[in-house]
Amino acid sequence: MNTLILTSIEQGLIFSVLAIGVTITFKILDFADMSVEGTFPFGAFLFAKLISGGFTPLTSTLLSFVFGTLAGLLTYTLNIKLKIKALLSGILTATILYTINLRLNGKSNVGLFSYSSIYEGFEPVIILILMVFGVKILMDTFLKTEVGYLLIATGDNETLVKSLGEDSNKYKLIGLMISNGLVALSGALMAQYQGFAEITMGTGIIVVGIASIIVGDTVLRKQRFLKLTTRAITGALIYKFIGALAIDLGLAPTDLKAINAIIVIMFLSYNTFNPIKMKKADELKVVEEVKC
Amino acid sequence: MLNVRNLSKTFNPGTNYELRIFNEFNLHINKGECTGILGANGCGKTTLFNIISGAIRQEKGLIILNGKNIDNLKENERARFIGRVHQNPSAGVSPSLTILENISLSDKKCQKFTLRKLINKHKTEAYKEILSTLDLGLENKLNTEVKYLSGGQRQSLSLLMATMNKPELLLLDEHTAALDPKTSRLVMEKTQELIKTHSITTMMISHNVRDALKYSDRIIMLDKGEIILDVRSSQITEKELLSIYNSRNYGSPLSEAV
Ligand SMILES: Nc1ncnc2c1ncn2[C@@H]1O[C@H](COP(=O)(O)OP(=O)(O)OP(=O)(O)O)[C@@H](O)[C@H]1O
Numbered sequence: 098m099n100t101l102i103l104t105s106i107e108q109g110l111i112f113s114v115l116a117i118g119v120t121i122t123f124k125i126l127d128f129a130d131m132s133v134e135g136t137f138p139f140g141a142f143l144f145a146k147l148i149s150g151g152f153t154p155l156t157s158t159l160l161s162f163v164f165g166t167l168a169g170l171l172t173y174t175l176n177i178k179l180k181i182k183a184l185l186s187g188i189l190t191a192t193i194l195y196t197i198n199l200r201l202n203g204k205s206n207v208g209l210f211s212y213s214s215i216y217e218g219f220e221p222v223i224i225l226i227l228m229v230f231g232v233k234i235l236m237d238t239f240l241k242t243e244v245g246y247l248l249i250a251t252g253d254n255e256t257l258v259k260s261l262g263e264d265s266n267k268y269k270l271i272g273l274m275i276s277n278g279l280v281a282l283s284g285a286l287m288a289q290y291q292g293f294a295e296i297t298m299g300t301g302i303i304v305v306g307i308a309s310i311i312v313g314d315t316v317l318r319k320q321r322f323l324k325l326t327t328r329a330i331t332g333a334l335i336y337k338f339i340g341a342l343a344i345d346l347g348l349a350p351t352d353l354k355a356i357n358a359i360i361v362i363m364f365l366s367y368n369t370f371n372p373i374k375m376k377k378a379d380e381l382k383v384v385e386e387v388k389c
Numbered sequence: 390m391l392n393v394r395n396l397s398k399t400f401n402p403g404t405n406y407e408l409r410i411f412n413e414f415n416l417h418i419n420k421g422e423c424t425g426i427l428g429a430n431g432c433g434k435t436t437l438f439n440i441i442s443g444a445i446r447q448e449k450g451l452i453i454l455n456g457k458n459i460d461n462l463k464e465n466e467r468a469r470f471i472g473r474v475h476q477n478p479s480a481g482v483s484p485s486l487t488i489l490e491n492i493s494l495s496d497k498k499c500q501k502f503t504l505r506k507l508i509n510k511h512k513t514e515a516y517k518e519i520l521s522t523l524d525l526g527l528e529n530k531l532n533t534e535v536k537y538l539s540g541g542q543r544q545s546l547s548l549l550m551a552t553m554n555k556p557e558l559l560l561l562d563e564h565t566a567a568l569d570p571k572t573s574r575l576v577m578e579k580t581q582e583l584i585k586t587h588s589i590t591t592m593m594i595s596h597n598v599r600d601a602l603k604y605s606d607r608i609i610m611l612d613k614g615e616i617i618l619d620v621r622s623s624q625i626t627e628k629e630l631l632s633i634y635n636s637r638n639y640g641s642p643l644s645e646a647v
């Protein structure tokens with residue numbers, strides 16, 4: 098049971114980075130970016146390529162973020178420049194990445210056991226906590242800047258952003274690039290954690306990201322002032338734990354994808370069927386505001 | 390100041406839904422004046438604003454502001470000198486941000502947005518003061534997300550935000566239509582004060598004939614893409630204006646304003 102908890106915390110932390118990335122597109126920008134399905138393994142294969150090319154684990158991990166942002170650039174180009182619908186743009190990017198991922202190392206499964214990783218010499222959980230904390234602090238700080246607020250405003254109301262003299266597309270690009278960078282980073286962290294990069298590791302990953310957000314939002318519904326990053330991290334941890342529990346109870350790991358979807362459905366329908374609870378939280382907030 | 394020359398605009402050209410709004414339309418707006426724009430629902434008032442502000446493109450014609458053709462400027466580039474309050478109260482604000490965050494953003498309008506922190510504690514008092522002039526108590530709700538405000542409160546906030554940088558041309562699209570009578574008068578007076586002190590050239594769409602007369606220097610009435618009336622406000626009465634509305638067979642006849 099203890100290893101179960103530790104493993105799900107570690108994996109939950111890895112998926113926290115993914116969830117923060119998905120938060121930027123789905124929640125902040127209101128952009129259903131499906132490219133994540135390709136970007137997550139892209140990060141893993143990039144890492145494999147870089148580490149086998151002689152880079153240190155840390156450099157390889159950070160470069161996975163940097164190259165991952167390019168996936169966001171591609172989706173942006175398809176959507177904004179070529180005017181392809183957001184959903185399809187993301188799927189097209191993911192499809193292109195599928196081929197790139199296979200080409201990167203010439204195979205669909207790359208073992209990484211012979212290379213060192215950023216977890217080496219430490220407890221992986223410590224490294225991951227530092228990593229996630231770093232990402233969280235950076236994101237929180239960014240979202241408080243002028244540019245960060247414009248990113249939020251772009252998801253809210255592009256007309257406003259334009260009336261402020263800014264090109265709202267620029268902020269979509271920034272958001273998509275950061276998001277995909279984070280997802281690739283998460284993929285790189287996962288590859289090192291499990292010891293291999295594998296072509297199917299992205300399948301259904303978008304559900305994991307969205308699920309984490311939904312779980313985080315549902316669980317932390319009352320805590321309205323909590324940051325989006327905190328919600329994403331909490332959601333990813335709880336979500337991963339539920340999944341691990343399901344496996345521990347005897348379900349096969351291959352059942353996990355369906356379990357993932359079912360968890361999402363459960364939390365979503367909980368939200369739907371609890372209108373009173375939702376309302377209360379909203380009213381509560383207004384009352385608090387008026388008081389202070 | 391503003392010159393609209395030979396403007397033509399047709400929606401969905403070449404389809405069954407083709408709708409010609411303007412055909413060789415001309416309009417001149419004088420500097421420093423407030424021009425009230427009247428006209429029936431659907432006659433193209435908002436469309437005119439959309440074209441002037443660059444939100445949509447015309448097929449033909451020029452938009453000349455202060456002698457400069459601004460046709461090749463994008464909407465966000467025109468924002469440098471054009472401020473606009475939309476008919477839709479939510480169009481001018483970011484609902485998921487707080488009042489303070491919205492105001493802080495508009496305070497940076499058309500400046501460089503950087504990686505510095507947006508919220509500047511030293512400015513909070515000044516913002517509170519601006520908000521308090523609306524008399525809606527918004528100054529005590531700085532940390533309330535705008536989505537929790539009523540339509541009228543949002544509209545009032547939009548006005549403040551649109552005029553934060555003292556634009557050369559201000560486009561007001563029924564900006565008090567969503568407000569209760571008292572707030573409406575307050576916002577109108579606030580608007581007039583802003584316009585006069587900074588001599589902002591203004592175009593004000595309104596369905597309130599009385600307000601249009603009282604607060605604008607000149608009245609223009611549109612119908613079927615044409616100016617059917619263009620007078621100084623001092624030279625026409627409310628009754629006369631209403632009778633024009635009624636005589637043009639605009640939908641249901643109007644009764645005298647409340
Ligand atoms: N994007 C669009 N596509 C097609 N038709 C449009 C579009 N925008 C406006 N129209 C049509 O153009 C006409 C003028 O619309 P507009 O919004 O300018 O009217 P308005 O004078 O502002 O009316 P109101 O007083 O009701 O606000 C309407 O018939 C409307 O249906």
Ligand SMILES: [Mg+2]
Binds near residue numbers: 434
């Ligand atoms: Mg209109």
